Amino acid sequence: MPAGNARVVVVLPDGQELRASLYERRRVPDGWQYRVAITIWTAASSGHQEPVEHTVWLDAVHVRPIEGGDYSSVPTRAATPVGRGAARQAWTIQNLPHRPGHPGARLIHIIGCQPGVPIDLDQALEALLQPRTVPCLQCKAATSLTSAD
Numbered sequence: 001m002p003a004g005n006a007r008v009v010v011v012l013p014d015g016q017e018l019r020a021s022l023y024e025r026r027r028v029p030d031g032w033q034y035r036v037a038i039t040i041w042t043a044a045s046s047g048h049q050e051p052v053e054h055t056v057w058l059d060a061v062h063v064r065p066i067e068g069g070d071y072s073s074v075p076t077r078a079a080t081p082v083g084r085g086a087a088r089q090a091w092t093i094q095n096l097p098h099r100p101g102h103p104g105a106r107l108i109h110i111i112g113c114q115p116g117v118p119i120d121l122d123q124a125l126e127a128l129l130q131p132r133t134v135p136c137l138q139c140k141a142a143t144s145l146t147s148a149d
Contacts, residue, residue: 006022006069006073007020007069008021008022008065009063009064020037020038021037022034022036023055024075025076033057033060034063035055035056036056036063039051039052039053040054042131045102054130055130057122057126091110091118091120091141092108092109092114092116092117093117094108094114105132106132108124108136109141110136110140114139124141128145
């Protein structure tokens with residue numbers, strides 16, 4: 001885990017609790033979300049396991065503060081105003097399957113380039129923080145992501 005970040009408890013779907021780093025928080029229309037990071041194992045191309053940080057935005061119901069933790073320096077984003085481009089679903093995410101010797105990957109596309117799950121700007125930018133996720137070169141998704149705001 002990166003040193004110096006605020007720490008929180010993340011509650012998994014099955015009730016397990018893990019400690020995580022807290023990177024930022026944002027106000028959403030129905031409450032708060034927190035960008036947390038958990039270090040987990042992944043299969044390296046060498047066939048061995050290596051630690052990888054998985055970062056995700058979670059609703060407040062899945063995140064708890066640690067008693068005595070200092071959260072005063074955690075960056076906080078205001079809610080995205082309604083009608084702004086960031087809420088518009090203009091991209092898709094394509095999951096490429098794992099093959100022997102090649103870990104799975106994900107591509108971010110402009111809608112219409114490849115089929116996939118529609119996502120908005122925040123989701124696209126968040127996905128790009130994950131390992132093995134890149135913007136599509138064919139549709140120039142990287143260019144659209146930098147000019148979307």
